[in-house]
Amino acid sequence: MKKRLFACFSLLLVLLVQTPLPAWAGSGDQEKPTELVIRDATVLTASHGTLQASDILIKNGKIAAVGKNLKASPNAKVIDAKGKFVTPGIIDCHSHAMLDAVNELSESVTSMCRIQDVLNPTDPTIYRALAGGVTAMNLLHGSANAIGGQNAVVKNKYGHPVTDFVIPDAPPGIKFALGENPKRSNFNITTGPRRYPATRMGVEEIIREAFVRARDYKHAWDEYRAAVAKGDKSAQEPRRDLQLEPLVEVLEGKRYVHSHCYRADEILMLIGIADEFGFKVRTFQHNLEGYKVAREMAKHGAMASVFVDMWSYKIEAYDAIPYLPVLLTRARVNVSINSDSGERIRRLNIDAAKAMKYGDLTEEEALRMVTLNPAIQLGIDKRTGSIDVGKDADLAIWSAHPFSVYSHCETTLIEGEIFFDREQDQNKREALAKERAELEKDESNKARPGGPPPGIPPRRPTEKGDNCLQGTEEHQH
Numbered sequence: 001m002k003k004r005l006f007a008c009f010s011l012l013l014v015l016l017v018q019t020p021l022p023a024w025a026g027s028g029d030q031e032k033p034t035e036l037v038i039r040d041a042t043v044l045t046a047s048h049g050t051l052q053a054s055d056i057l058i059k060n061g062k063i064a065a066v067g068k069n070l071k072a073s074p075n076a077k078v079i080d081a082k083g084k085f086v087t088p089g090i091i092d093c094h095s096h097a098m099l100d101a102v103n104e105l106s107e108s109v110t111s112m113c114r115i116q117d118v119l120n121p122t123d124p125t126i127y128r129a130l131a132g133g134v135t136a137m138n139l140l141h142g143s144a145n146a147i148g149g150q151n152a153v154v155k156n157k158y159g160h161p162v163t164d165f166v167i168p169d170a171p172p173g174i175k176f177a178l179g180e181n182p183k184r185s186n187f188n189i190t191t192g193p194r195r196y197p198a199t200r201m202g203v204e205e206i207i208r209e210a211f212v213r214a215r216d217y218k219h220a221w222d223e224y225r226a227a228v229a230k231g232d233k234s235a236q237e238p239r240r241d242l243q244l245e246p247l248v249e250v251l252e253g254k255r256y257v258h259s260h261c262y263r264a265d266e267i268l269m270l271i272g273i274a275d276e277f278g279f280k281v282r283t284f285q286h287n288l289e290g291y292k293v294a295r296e297m298a299k300h301g302a303m304a305s306v307f308v309d310m311w312s313y314k315i316e317a318y319d320a321i322p323y324l325p326v327l328l329t330r331a332r333v334n335v336s337i338n339s340d341s342g343e344r345i346r347r348l349n350i351d352a353a354k355a356m357k358y359g360d361l362t363e364e365e366a367l368r369m370v371t372l373n374p375a376i377q378l379g380i381d382k383r384t385g386s387i388d389v390g391k392d393a394d395l396a397i398w399s400a401h402p403f404s405v406y407s408h409c410e411t412t413l414i415e416g417e418i419f420f421d422r423e424q425d426q427n428k429r430e431a432l433a434k435e436r437a438e439l440e441k442d443e444s445n446k447a448r449p450g451g452p453p454p455g456i457p458p459r460r461p462t463e464k465g466d467n468c469l470q471g472t473e474e475h476q477h
Helices: 002-017 124-130 200-229 246-252 263-277 292-301 324-330 344-357 364-368 372-377 422-441
Strands: 035-044 050-059 062-067 079-080 085-086 091-097 134-139 146-150 152-155 173-178 254-260 281-286 303-306 333-336 395-398 409-414 417-421
Touching: 035 364, 035 395, 050 422, 079 281, 091 372, 124 134, 124 344, 124 417, 134 372, 134 409, 146 200, 173 246, 200 246, 200 263, 200 324, 254 263, 263 292, 263 395, 303 324, 303 372, 324 333, 333 344, 333 372, 344 364, 364 372, 372 409, 409 422, 417 422
Parallel strands: 035 079, 035 085, 091 134, 173 254, 254 281, 281 303, 303 333
Antiparallel strands: 035 050, 050 062, 085 395, 134 152, 146 173, 395 409, 409 417
């Protein structure tokens, strides 16, 4: 019986994931090389131009040198990249990959929720992202709440323990959302009375009211700490409020605000609230009408993480244009291009190329939109985002120029460790297909009329109105 249950479970994993772990993941038979050199590549640095026929020397996970004919130790691993292109690893500033939950729908303010608590390191989207040269992601709460949960910034270390994914020195952030998704005028997911707010002015009010409470909460703690410092033993410690603590960090400039938005009026609204309470909006996410208020965004110091050519999927998105990244860039707004999708995350390099098509951006300006710019937006540019000495060796090696539709990613490295190798992936597919065929032959895995194989519990009936897609940001778009 145990053997049959194990076989059923193994087949289930194959059917659900259908994506192999890298050959090195969890195998223990390969160690991360202490020294590695990439030879004779065209290097697109994203910070200081393009270097022809150059090498990249990596030591202990860091870029040690970039240039021609670099000397490496005899034991160094060598990657021959002649005729190939190397870029910094792509960074997606808006993703919901590897999450076991996206939206907490019960309240309009869910700042106490943490995306870091629901990370799934076996999500096949991670591996597929690596196959597209993506090395880091900003994992955001969904957009069902005016103030959503706390984000997590990760590197795609597929096959490693989940604790290895989170970038420890990445500044913390929080998700806000404006417009249709938090007001939810077209659908109501939760049962019972309709959740407040139901209008755009209600969204503004709920954000302002939360910061009024956060400001009062901060004042209470400041008074308490001042009294303790003076030796006042009668001072009473305020009650902790996990909902307000992240908002106090926003007021203190210790936590970034990443806000979902579409329309120009709501962008100006949040800038107004930020100015009122003395904090900055770090990024406006999607920002479809940002070109209308680019000067105001630049004056505030806000950055933008946008779609390059997604529009008209709902009324809010009708005024989006493909010239958005270019117009924002010319207004001196830092712009990144994001995916918000497990599909688009695999071709962000092509989305960057589109930014050149729709404007006069240089090759390096376009490349920065998926490398250095999102690193700056997430506060991790000191360690990644460009090919510079001293930074983490987060790199992607491409068969041809990464802006070509005929190019593909051949190798993806994170901190000098190979997490995707196209050749190994293809070589492994035959063995995986054989393994699957053997599992399917097992008697316990054959289809039975009237129910699943033994050991697999029947599917629980869903409650009325329950839909696994509802509440996800992808569905709300």
